[in-house]
Every structure is written in structure tokens, then in C-alpha cells.
Amino acid sequence: MVSMKDIAQRCGVSVATVSKALNDQSDIGEDTRERIRRAADEMGYVTNAAARALKANRTYNIGILFADEKNSGLTHPYFAPMLESLKVEAEAHGYDVTFINKNVGNRSTTYLQHCLYRQVDGVIVACVNFTDPQVLELIHSDLPVVTIDHVFNNRLSVISDNVHGVEALMRYVFDRGHRKIAFIHGTGSAVAENRMTGFYRACEELGLDLPPEYLVGSPYQDAESCAEATRRLLSLPDRPTCILFPDDYSAIGGMNAIREAGLQIGEDISVAGYDGIALADIFFPRLTTYHQDTLTMGRTAAKGLVDLVERPKTTIPDRIVISGSLRVRESVKDIR
Secondary structure, X not given: OOOHHHHHHHHOOOHHHHHHHHOOOOOOOHHHHHHHHHHHHHHOOOOOHHHHHHHHOOOOEEEEEEOOOOOXXXXXXXXXXXXXXXXXXXXXXXXXXXXXOOEEOOEEOOHHHHXXXXXXXXXXXXXXXXXXHHHHHHXXXXXXXXXXXXXXXXXXXXXXXXXXXXXXXXXXXXXXXXXXXXXXXXXXXXXXXXXHHHHHHHHHHHOOOOOHHHEEEOOOOOHHHHHHHHHHHHOOOOOOOEEEOOOHXXXXXXXXXXXHOOOOEOOOEEEEOOEOOHHHHOOOOOOOXXXXXXXXXXXXXXXXXXXXXXXXXXOOOOEEEEOOEEEOOOOOOOOO
16 A cells, blocks of 8 residues: 655655645645645545544534435436536545434434434535434534535525526517416526526516416426416416416426417417426427526535535635526527
């Protein structure tokens, strides 16, 4: 097994200098640090994890709490890329990832108890019921915490720009001539509230006075519920010319309901989604949507937690907003 002494001999430096380079200490030149690290990689050097953890008083293990209602885990069409990005970034900083739940073996625990049992250095919380007492217990504990798409005082949060995202969609369909715009919106979360704010802001900016029946609530990632909401909108005496779906996955149900009604998407009625998942490019017609930058969100959350763990005195628990982008496809007709 390659040792620090072997690396020192190859690089022509002392063992102490190798140790400083591999432990990211500041009192060493950047060129020397990179030369030593490159040599360590080429020689296949592996850090003694136990010694590293003991020296730093850390386990180099971070927790991820992800508990959506459907228990989709790593198959979740929106969060799966984010979780993978988060994992890759954490590993790049030398951290392993543990998924947090309510069980240790056959014994039930709270989320916080599981974190303490696994001795995680910190935890990232995403896609949960943020009003759950166990979630709140964890977030308000002494552990470093990063939340995704939900804001708490004195906690670092990474959020997508949901307000501007819906505003961008509204402006786009408005510019295509649509004035009868319906919104099937998510329910019961800060994300849903922010998107509703974006919708109302856009209506005010564009001078739209839409009937209340054009607003229908439907849970996120629920194609069946979205299909039923779409049927309600299609049955109105003065039906909308464009429907905004709560997310791209739910759009499957909405688009099926439109076809069942004998209508052609992109011709008889226009639709748009939200999230920008890969599935949106497979639809026919392809779905106009607002793409959320989940990869950047995952990397930012992981880097933020590492900073909280390693530099707690200089890392500000701030709110970091990640912008997305409009992706124009064929599902919105120009009716000007």
C-alpha cells in the first residue's frame, strides 16, 4: 500500500509537506499542493479514513433525508438527478452519503436519532413534509443542516426560483396570444405557495383577470389527479386556451385527458409543464416547460453542507436561489 513516505520520495518533499497537501492545510504553496495530490492519485494513495476522521473529529459521512409520499426514492423524476449530483459533489469532498429514515434495523427511531446513530456530520433535507414534528426536531437540532426548496431561519437553504419560473411561463404563453390561461397548481408546500405568487404577479403585470375556476389544486407528481383536474377545466362553458400543469410528470395525466376529449394538443388547446425532466422531450408534441437546474441545486447543497461542517464560523446560513430556464417546445400554439 502506498504511504505518505512514498509520495514524499517521489515529489522530493518531506512527509510533513505531503500531509499538509493531502489535508488541505493553508501553509503550503498551491503548485506544490497540486503536484503532491496529482502524484498521490497516480500512485493510488488511499487515505486512512479512520485516522482522518479521528484527527478532524468528523466521520466524513453526511445524511440525506428524502421522504416523498410515494416513496419513489432514486426513481423520482425530478429529485433523482439532484440526489445523484449531490452524492457526486459530496464524494468529491471526501464524504460518504447515508440516507436517513425512521428505522435502525428492526427498531423504530426518529430522524434525529437515526442521524445520531449513524454519526453523520450534517444532513440535507429535501422533499419531505416540513411541518412534520420529526423533521422540525432534526432541522432545529445542533446538527449542520441544509434544506432544499424550503426556508428556515438560521439554516442554509437551496431553493429553485419558483416565482420567476411561473412568471416566465405566463409571459411566454401570453406573448403567444393566450388570455384564457388555467393553472393546475401544486398544494401544501412552500414550492406551491411560491409558484402561486408567481402566477398572481404575472396576472397583475399582464393585466389578466382570470376566473377562479381556472385555478385547480392537484398534488405534485400525481398524473391521475392532474387528469381529473384537466377534465374539470375542459368541461367549463368557457374553457381555457392554455393549461399550465403543476409538473412534467403530472402532465402525462393532463395530456391523456385532453386526448380522451378528442382534442389535439398544440392545436385545439395548448399546455405547458414545469421542471424540465427528460420525459418532457419524449411527449408528443414535446412539452414546453420551465427547466429547473437540479444538478446545480444538488452540487450547491452538498458544497454548502461541507462548508457548514468544515468552516462553521465563516459560513453564513443563507438562502441560495438557483435560476432555471424556459424550454420552448411544440405544445403551445401561437394564436395571435
